[in-house]
Amino acid sequence: MTATASSGLERDLRALLGPEAILPGTTRAYLTDATETRNLRGRADAIALPGDAHQVAALTRWCYEHDVPITPRGGGTGYTGGAVPLDGGLVVGLERVQRIRSLDPGFWRAEVEAGVITADLRRRARENGLLFPPDPGSAEQSQLGGNIATNAGGPHAFEYGVTGAWISGLEVVLAPGELIALGGSIRKDVAGYDLASLLIGSEGTLGIVTAAWVKLIPAPEAALPLAAFYADNVAGCAAIEAVYASGAVPAALEYFDAAAVEATRGAFPVDVPANAEFMVIADADGTPEEATRIHSELTETLTANALFVHAPTDRREIDALWRWRDGVSHAVTAQRGGKVSEDIVVPIDRLPEAIDETVEIGRRHDLPACSWGHAGDGNLHSTFMIDLDDLAELERAERAADDLFALAARLHGSVSGEHGVGLVKNGQLARQWDPPALAMHEAIKQVFDPKGLLNPGKKLART
Amino acid sequence: MTATASSGLERDLRALLGPEAILPGTTRAYLTDATETRNLRGRADAIALPGDAHQVAALTRWCYEHDVPITPRGGGTGYTGGAVPLDGGLVVGLERVQRIRSLDPGFWRAEVEAGVITADLRRRARENGLLFPPDPGSAEQSQLGGNIATNAGGPHAFEYGVTGAWISGLEVVLAPGELIALGGSIRKDVAGYDLASLLIGSEGTLGIVTAAWVKLIPAPEAALPLAAFYADNVAGCAAIEAVYASGAVPAALEYFDAAAVEATRGAFPVDVPANAEFMVIADADGTPEEATRIHSELTETLTANALFVHAPTDRREIDALWRWRDGVSHAVTAQRGGKVSEDIVVPIDRLPEAIDETVEIGRRHDLPACSWGHAGDGNLHSTFMIDLDDLAELERAERAADDLFALAARLHGSVSGEHGVGLVKNGQLARQWDPPALAMHEAIKQVFDPKGLLNPGKKLART
Numbered sequence: 001m002t003a004t005a006s007s008g009l010e011r012d013l014r015a016l017l018g019p020e021a022i023l024p025g026t027t028r029a030y031l032t033d034a035t036e037t038r039n040l041r042g043r044a045d046a047i048a049l050p051g052d053a054h055q056v057a058a059l060t061r062w063c064y065e066h067d068v069p070i071t072p073r074g075g076g077t078g079y080t081g082g083a084v085p086l087d088g089g090l091v092v093g094l095e096r097v098q099r100i101r102s103l104d105p106g107f108w109r110a111e112v113e114a115g116v117i118t119a120d121l122r123r124r125a126r127e128n129g130l131l132f133p134p135d136p137g138s139a140e141q142s143q144l145g146g147n148i149a150t151n152a153g154g155p156h157a158f159e160y161g162v163t164g165a166w167i168s169g170l171e172v173v174l175a176p177g178e179l180i181a182l183g184g185s186i187r188k189d190v191a192g193y194d195l196a197s198l199l200i201g202s203e204g205t206l207g208i209v210t211a212a213w214v215k216l217i218p219a220p221e222a223a224l225p226l227a228a229f230y231a232d233n234v235a236g237c238a239a240i241e242a243v244y245a246s247g248a249v250p251a252a253l254e255y256f257d258a259a260a261v262e263a264t265r266g267a268f269p270v271d272v273p274a275n276a277e278f279m280v281i282a283d284a285d286g287t288p289e290e291a292t293r294i295h296s297e298l299t300e301t302l303t304a305n306a307l308f309v310h311a312p313t314d315r316r317e318i319d320a321l322w323r324w325r326d327g328v329s330h331a332v333t334a335q336r337g338g339k340v341s342e343d344i345v346v347p348i349d350r351l352p353e354a355i356d357e358t359v360e361i362g363r364r365h366d367l368p369a370c371s372w373g374h375a376g377d378g379n380l381h382s383t384f385m386i387d388l389d390d391l392a393e394l395e396r397a398e399r400a401a402d403d404l405f406a407l408a409a410r411l412h413g414s415v416s417g418e419h420g421v422g423l424v425k426n427g428q429l430a431r432q433w434d435p436p437a438l439a440m441h442e443a444i445k446q447v448f449d450p451k452g453l454l455n456p457g458k459k460l461a462r463t
Numbered sequence: 464m465t466a467t468a469s470s471g472l473e474r475d476l477r478a479l480l481g482p483e484a485i486l487p488g489t490t491r492a493y494l495t496d497a498t499e500t501r502n503l504r505g506r507a508d509a510i511a512l513p514g515d516a517h518q519v520a521a522l523t524r525w526c527y528e529h530d531v532p533i534t535p536r537g538g539g540t541g542y543t544g545g546a547v548p549l550d551g552g553l554v555v556g557l558e559r560v561q562r563i564r565s566l567d568p569g570f571w572r573a574e575v576e577a578g579v580i581t582a583d584l585r586r587r588a589r590e591n592g593l594l595f596p597p598d599p600g601s602a603e604q605s606q607l608g609g610n611i612a613t614n615a616g617g618p619h620a621f622e623y624g625v626t627g628a629w630i631s632g633l634e635v636v637l638a639p640g641e642l643i644a645l646g647g648s649i650r651k652d653v654a655g656y657d658l659a660s661l662l663i664g665s666e667g668t669l670g671i672v673t674a675a676w677v678k679l680i681p682a683p684e685a686a687l688p689l690a691a692f693y694a695d696n697v698a699g700c701a702a703i704e705a706v707y708a709s710g711a712v713p714a715a716l717e718y719f720d721a722a723a724v725e726a727t728r729g730a731f732p733v734d735v736p737a738n739a740e741f742m743v744i745a746d747a748d749g750t751p752e753e754a755t756r757i758h759s760e761l762t763e764t765l766t767a768n769a770l771f772v773h774a775p776t777d778r779r780e781i782d783a784l785w786r787w788r789d790g791v792s793h794a795v796t797a798q799r800g801g802k803v804s805e806d807i808v809v810p811i812d813r814l815p816e817a818i819d820e821t822v823e824i825g826r827r828h829d830l831p832a833c834s835w836g837h838a839g840d841g842n843l844h845s846t847f848m849i850d851l852d853d854l855a856e857l858e859r860a861e862r863a864a865d866d867l868f869a870l871a872a873r874l875h876g877s878v879s880g881e882h883g884v885g886l887v888k889n890g891q892l893a894r895q896w897d898p899p900a901l902a903m904h905e906a907i908k909q910v911f912d913p914k915g916l917l918n919p920g921k922k923l924a925r926t
Contacts, residue, residue: 104812107810150653161628164657174903180896188620190613190884201653206656286753289752348650412647414649414654417649417652420653429655441656
């Protein structure tokens with residue numbers, strides 16, 4: 001789009017939404033996401049900040065009439081460039097569509113707009129004795145709509161499932177600009193094909209979620225984590241398998257390999273043994289009695305071959321452990337200034353192999369590598385640490401990421417467990433799906449978005 | 464299809480699968496399902512019983528080449544005619560595709576073929592200390608594939624979710640006869656659009672599920688139900704709402720209205736108070752200590768305004784209660800020989816209204832009515848009891864069912880929570896979805912089944 005056309009676009013959109021709702025396309029905060037750790041930045045002709053779902057529909061209608069691409073945007077915390085505008089058009093930020101329309105503690109449910117910050121929803125639920133379980137790593141910045149767009153997970157997805165498990169209905173704008181509802185405050189529904197699940201995780205390529213009906217549950221009264229350190233991957237992974245075999249159900253079951261432990265050692269709430277090369281965090285929740293019972297089972301299982309176990313019991317120590325956990329990704333980035341990190345998934349019995357292989361792939365590409373993540377779900381954050389000023393390193397890291405995707409496919413896993421495809425994993429689905437399924441993927445995109453204007457160039461099954 | 468063409472079809476299919484795998488189209492057992500309680504019976508040209516997934520693909524390919532409709536069939540326990548062949552073609556029974564390909568207790572997972580009986584899978588899991596939670600009413604007859612096709616629920620779906628919540632991957636035959644896999648033994652996956660969820664609940668109209676990767680969990684060691692009787696709907700529904708408000712999470716939360724209690728009173732394990740016009744069953748599970756704690760909380764909440772509480776504690780008494788529960792549907796049918804029963808869903812706060820309205824709709828159509836079902840999920844089995852020999856009654860019951868669907872829509876609910884649409888609810892989706900969503904529903908069917916041969920005439924969004 002030329003500069004003149006772009007300013008015409010801004011003018012038209014200001015007329016549609018009011019001048020304060022349209023920002024210049026050069027507004028940097030809207031042109032990247034967490035992929036700035038790999039130098040990814042896009043280009044937009046304008047940024048729109050609609051105030052409600054009807055304005056999202058009006059914008060979509062306008063764009064569909066004028067053949068203008070739309071990049072929907074939540075909190076901008078994604079790891080795949082899903083919210084990065086590739087080549088002009090309109091970025092639609094949902095941050096002002098941010099009301100909690102209702103929260104009904106007596107029936108464990110809420111109706112929440114897409115721009116509500118995940119952590120705010122979690123706090124509002126807590127104040128009412130309830131839990132909204134999804135706890136993605138960037139919950140203080142991420143928005144519910146973005147969580148839905150990627151079907152975000154988090155540590156406690158092990159017990160509670162990913163975001164989609166807590167959605168009973170969606171309000172969504174479909175092309176060419178229709179605001180519709182699928183489901184609602186109902187807990188079961190097989191009246192139609194499950195279009196809501198199709199939209200969940202579709203990364204804004206099939207429609208723009210403007211609100212959701214969410215399910216809540218009574219909040220566990222207690223949660224007791226423990227962190228166990230091991231001498232190597234073998235001992236650590238054996239401990240994880242032993243948790244499965246024990247039949248105790250932790251709320252979260254996380255792991256951190258040698259380099260991840262090393263990168264974050266200084267920030268850990270207590271002294272980490274010098275020879276620790278693997279760490280497991282497990283969380284036990286429920287009533288105080290349940291949490292204590294599960295915690296004691298987990299302690300027994302995880303202590304067996306551990307070098308050291310840290311089992312905080314007071315609120316302040318427990319918070320410190322989770323704060324450390326939240327900081328792992330940033331601490332790893334800080335090692336060399338940049339990183340390429342991919343959230344591959346493998347069947348749980350292949351986790352040890354995937355952890356070793358991540359380091360080996362780094363070695364092959366001459367890059368320091370590490371991994372950590374949601375062990376119980378077989379979901380790694382396999383990471384290559386890079387110097388962002390060294391373009392050759394970034395290129396090597398992209399090739400290393402490609403090897404990771406091949407690894408996920410070889411182990412009958414998936415190239416993404418919670419970050420989605422965005423643009424960095426375009427075409428990778430072809431490694432794990434059969435051609436007829438890939439053709440369906442493309443046909444569905446065509447049905448929902450015949451003009452190809454909804455987050456174009458993202459979540460492509462084939463390239 | 465003419466008789467000659469039909470016998471030609473049988474001959475060709477015998478050549479394809481071997482003679483023992485093809486039955487005549489007149490084989491009555493394959494021409495109806497639970498809708499025989501409303502006189503529904505179909506017509507087929509042949510019945511095929513493939514022995515494995517590849518034969519299902521071969522059959523589908525053959526049918527797609529020869530423009531022959533396919534009606535996939537599981538255990539035949541459906542309530543909507545979903546497995547009833549409407550107008551000839553081939554019925555594909557999955558009963559011989561019935562291997563448990565693997566069951567991996569150490570990692571809480573199994574790979575199971577579509578024809579495995581639900582209760583058999585549950586027993587195999589139990590033998591390994593694990594639980595496959597879905598417990599549809601006809602678990603001894605229904606098959607996993609059919610449960611997936613309708614996304615079946617059951618009493619314990621309140622705590623554990625419906626069938627789809629326990630599926631991590633599907634093996635499915637897509638038109639024109641391609642055997643593909645979506646997902647697998649992985650617990651998270653956002654690499655592609657969620658086609659598996661789209662197929663779950665699609666009632667064989669988008670593809671034929673041949674196997675699934677299922678998730679299991681450690682089996683609760685104890686389960687303690689209680690049954691509480693009330694003088695009327697008001698007291699009973701207040702008790703249900705009080706359970707929600709208490710924050711205790713029962714594994715199941717069921718209700719039975721006056722006529723449902725009356726129809727099953729004689730079979731109840733203990734004497735039912737003469738003036739009982741509403742019953743609630745709640746189940747508490749977990750470790751023995753947890754189950755006891757939740758049971759005690761539920762007892763306190765449910766006893767407050769109850770006439771009588773039956774709280775069995777030994778295995779034999781508990782089994783007797785659930786056996787009674789399993790028999791409710793049959794006992795209601797036995798009242799007059801037939802019934803028209805619909806599984807509408809409403810937001811939980813509208814349950815009292817939906818229960819009253821069911822009886823009122825019956826009164827309007829001069830039919831005895833009752834309801835029971837999954838109170839915690841707002842999922843009613845609203846039922847009109849009919850004399851099958853009286854065609855006028857059946858017609859009145861069909862009109863009454865139509866009023867039920869209107870009721871569900873008015874209360875922002877759904878026309879089906881677990882039985883699906885089949886043919887008896889064709890077009891009802893239009894009451895609850897907006898036209899653009901209905902158009903998507905139809906476009907998706909077109910993408911998956913361009914010739915319209917997969918379970919034709921079922922799950923139609925509009926008629």
